[in-house]
Amino acid sequence: MPISDIKAHFAAGGTAVNGWCAIPSALTAEIMGRAGFDMMTVDLQHGLIDYQTALTLLQVLQGLPAPVLVRVPWNEPGIVMKCLDAGFSGLICPMINTAEDARRLVEAARYAPLGGRSFGPTRANLVHGPSYARAANDRIVLLAMIETREALANLDAILAVEGIDGIYVGPSDLGLSMGFEPTLEPKAPAVLDAIAQIVTRTRAAGRIAGIHTGSPAMARAMQAQGFHFTSLLTDVRLFVNALAGTLAELRQSTAETVKGY
Secondary structure: OOOOOHHHHHHOOOOEEEEEEOOOOHHHHHHHHOOOOOEEEEEOOOOOOOHHHHHHHHHHHOOOOOOEEEEOOOOOHHHHHHHHHHOOOEEEEOOOOOHHHHHHHHHHHOOOOOOOOOOOOHHHHHHHOOOHHHHHHHHOEEEEEEOOHHHHHOHHHHHOOOOOOEEEEOHHHHHHHOOOOOOOOOOOHHHHHHHHHHHHHHHHOOOEEEEEEOOHHHHHHHHHHOOOEEEEOOHHHHHHHHHHHHHHHHHHHHHHHHHHO
């Protein structure tokens, strides 16, 4: 069944697999959106997508039965407010390392009295209805990315900030900050232990926990650890993997055929 309310879905014990759009194409976004992901995220940080393209992708994806989140490029009020005014159902913010970072994010993303978000939800009103201003603070999902040693040390303080609904783990940056090679499939025990600590402490605080993963096996393992949702690669990586695998299969079958003659 499609997710109509992300917070309620997870509060009821639900889990989800998140699709990730980094290619600035309405067609690839539609393909991703129709593939069967439970939720979708448009990436303005490391993807190739700017604000106007993100708006176009959102319009495409909101015609499909999955809530759409955005990862903003930075903890900057202007882009946070513009993305929410566009009508995204949730927001992921990178590099939230301290409780003060988290409070600045809440200030930009929540309406008064919880925050200081400026009112002007031009498209959000069209999508979410005239009661958007009253409902936004409760309905919009606000996730702080935990991806550094500093953030790990400050995790409990970040989770305690009112208005933060949960966290999203970036394994590559987390591993990098701990002295390891950046990867979406970490094998270093120290990084895996840090991830386990994050999900345990986040669940204990009653918050949502999400994580980016580099394979179906890792996604399954992270859900088994207690993550509410896992993001499976990105549209770019899925395309590259499929292309490489298909071409390798062709090369192998061609070589075997030639060898047989």
